[in-house]
Amino acid sequence: MPVLVVGSVALDSVETPFGKADNVLGGSATYFSASASLLAPVQLVGVVGTDYPVEQLEPLGARGVDLAGLERADGESFRWRGRYRHDLNSAETLETRLGVFSHFRPKIPHQFRQAPFVFLGNIDPRLQLEVLGQVERPRLVACDTMNFWIESRRADLLDLLRHVDLLTLNDAEARQLTEEVNLVKAARWIMAHGPRYVIIKKGEHGAFMFTASSVFYAPAYPLEEVFDPTGAGDSFAGGFIGYLARSGDITEPNLRRAVVYGSAMGSFAVERFSIERFLEITAQDIAARVSEFRRLVSFEEEL
């Protein structure tokens, strides 16, 4: 089953302790698509400027990312420039140029409107709501957000939450949105405002998935080399939704597996710059890493 993703398609310039990359593919929809397309067909909606090296998206097209919803507008593409210090925990943004993204109004092509799985990447909640007005009864809608929208578009974001099944956000954003320090309480608050499921991402400390009746936790994979953390969260979302779409199953046991696929894809994302790692790995690599996650947490209770 296909996954529809709406989000940013950007050019990133990134500096880490291990090297630098200039004007490489980035953006939430790009990372999401590169990750999810290893598991299911993806329909991408976004905008780029006239300067975008669209030919570099061809490997994604070749593996099942339908780019019919990628608008090309007059002007400059969205560009982000950032740096990570030695601990790799938080990006320092050096420059953000929204370019054509500042006037983006998502138009969902007719052939994408029946996608059963929808991911609303981190954009203005008003635009996320506009997307929902254009799709037809998806089975599962997930959305992401960030501190900027929580602060500047709180009412719209709360409106959006009433229309989505699942919210993904990081721990700091969960605390900011809910004004609860405790993450269990924060998750309850969010579920009381709409979503049936909440995934709170804690970066190198893993991710929690909360449902009405349970909590599931998956660690981040303990990599010996984290090369570039950019895009880990969107790659997580791509693995999560991609897995659900592949299996067409949204029961709780499958949601748990999907979180592990998300964690696996997040761990691949950070091993190289940009989406490079996703262009190398195979289904076998993914299955092997999922098995490693299982070994990482498994223990037998005493009889």
Add this chain to the structure above:
Amino acid sequence: MPVLVVGSVALDSVETPFGKADNVLGGSATYFSASASLLAPVQLVGVVGTDYPVEQLEPLGARGVDLAGLERADGESFRWRGRYRHDLNSAETLETRLGVFSHFRPKIPHQFRQAPFVFLGNIDPRLQLEVLGQVERPRLVACDTMNFWIESRRADLLDLLRHVDLLTLNDAEARQLTEEVNLVKAARWIMAHGPRYVIIKKGEHGAFMFTASSVFYAPAYPLEEVFDPTGAGDSFAGGFIGYLARSGDITEPNLRRAVVYGSAMGSFAVERFSIERFLEITAQDIAARVSEFRRLVSFEEEL
């Protein structure tokens, strides 16, 4: 099988967003004993001053903590006063008065010298080494340390590491000791300097156990109310070693279970001030929480 613990026995005064407690039982050996004694007999070695309310230790004696190694010295007991802010992540130390603890030289009673499991709580590595000179071929020696000793007693600490089987320390301490930011590399560094096993504690973000051939991870239990984080690490160690001593089994599957028991005991510790929670809970409560840990992380791989 009994567990020998050497460490501090203190009086703590703690302030959290939820209340305050004055001059309550604290110290690494106290928390460790309260936790471990729910699983195995404990032999405690430490020192208190003439002001210590030793009658308050009676509930520990009643549940199998042998206090024959608790020295009473002329002077004031070790006192710590601290405060936690709203995020509960790090204690702010307001006052430390070492009192009789500053002249502590551990003397292991003859009847404790054959303890098969030994935990060297966080004290001067020179004293930890002195303890090892007094015990007879224990099956497993674990030790804890802290930033202060890593900085001021580095050579002694490295000497100690050659004589212990397992080191427990938190993530910041692991980075400080090894000068490696990456925790996988930090663990390898430590294992190259002596211990066969390393447990890196990340507080609310769980704990990793590294062996030569594997990594195991247990999350911290997602409590809705964390009341007072003091003593969580020593309670973790008590659950870990207590479980090993109860089962007498140090194979890897059992070490993994022991980490989960440690995490469970850490989660109980933070639900009340001081060791209060350990005086309430039963074997059933512990088994129930271990089962909850299992539900928290369990997922089935696809067939």
